[in-house]
Each structure stands twice: as C-alpha cells, then as structure tokens.
Amino acid sequence: MYFSHPGDSKEKRRRGIVLWVPRSIEELIRTAKEQLNVPEASCVLSEDEAKIIDVDLISDGQKLYLAVET
Numbered sequence: 533m534y535f536s537h538p539g540d541s542k543e544k545r546r547r548g549i550v551l552w553v554p555r556s557i558e559e560l561i562r563t564a565k566e567q568l569n570v571p572e573a574s575c576v577l578s579e580d581e582a583k584i585i586d587v588d589l590i591s592d593g594q595k596l597y598l599a600v601e602t
Contacts, residue, residue, distance in 0.1 A: 533548055533549055533550075533551055533564050533568070533576070533596045533597070533598055534546065534548035534595070534596070534597050534598065535548075535564075535568045535570045535573065535597070535598045535599075536597055536599070537577070537581075537597060537599055538577055538578070538579050538580070538581050538595075538597050539581060546568075548568075549564070549567050549568060551563060551564060551567065553587050553590055554587065555587065556587060557576065557584065557585060557586060557587050560576060560587060561573065561574065561575070561576060561598065564576070564598045565598065568598060570598060572600050573598045573599060573600055574599075574600055574601045575598075575599055575600075575601040576596050576597065576598060576599070577596070577597045577599050578594065578595075578596065578597075579594075579595050579597075583601075584596065
C-alpha cells in the first residue's frame, strides 16, 4: 500500500508497505494509516483510481493507494 494518489508521478510517491488484508476495509484503512503515519487518509484506491469498498474486491499482488477522500 502506498500513500499517494495513483495518478501521482513516481517522484511524488513515498515508499509503501506490505500488509495482510484484514477482514474489513475499515480495519485495512486504520492499519495503513497507523503504519504510514497519515491520520488524514480515509479511503483505499486501486491503480485505476477506483475506490475499494470491500476487501473481497482486492486481488493478490494488487497495488493499493491510501488516499484522502475529497
């Protein structure tokens, strides 16, 4: 998981982390916020900028982005 917007250039991105996917999207967001130290983040986006609303929609090896929902 990365803290950035999928459309950001590689120069703007920060190093990401690898997490086990928990049973709920809320738990994933909470854990990622703690690990990446970004308390303002509020949603998870896929590479194509789609909002992930359920952890069952996440596939193995998929790149995810923790983002601030606007």
